[in-house]
Amino acid sequence: MSEQRKQFLIQNENHTLCLNSAKAIGCTVVNIGTQDLVEGRPHLLPGLISQIIKDMEELLGLPPEKVLLKWMNFHLKKAGYEKQVTNFSSDVKDEEAYA
Numbered sequence: 504m505s506e507q508r509k510q511f512l513i514q515n516e517n518h519t520l521c522l523n524s525a526k527a528i529g530c531t532v533v534n535i536g537t538q539d540l541v542e543g544r545p546h547l548l549p550g551l552i553s554q555i556i557k558d559m560e561e562l563l564g565l566p567p568e569k570v571l572l573k574w575m576n577f578h579l580k581k582a583g584y585e586k587q588v589t590n591f592s593s594d595v596k597d598e599e600a601y602a
Contacts, residue, residue, distance in 0.1 A: 514541065518541065522535065525551060525554070525555055527577075529577055530551065530555060530558060531554065534547075568591070572589065
């Protein structure tokens, strides 16, 4: 495999990781792909970057338990679970959220 091809694959993987990480922290990533990052599309990138900064500022200001709740609810919603977990005592007592 040529060095140029290796660099392309690494770059593509990094862009994919970037988009997946943005989704994981709750950013709305619609109609943006790795090629948009490569091309630096001016109408897409500023919106994505500002969302990431806003979400990180919000997360950094929260206590660790709230960050974990936010993460858990994000993944529960993604999995189709309808209720929100607001605490790690009574809300998870029945273990339904863990299923």
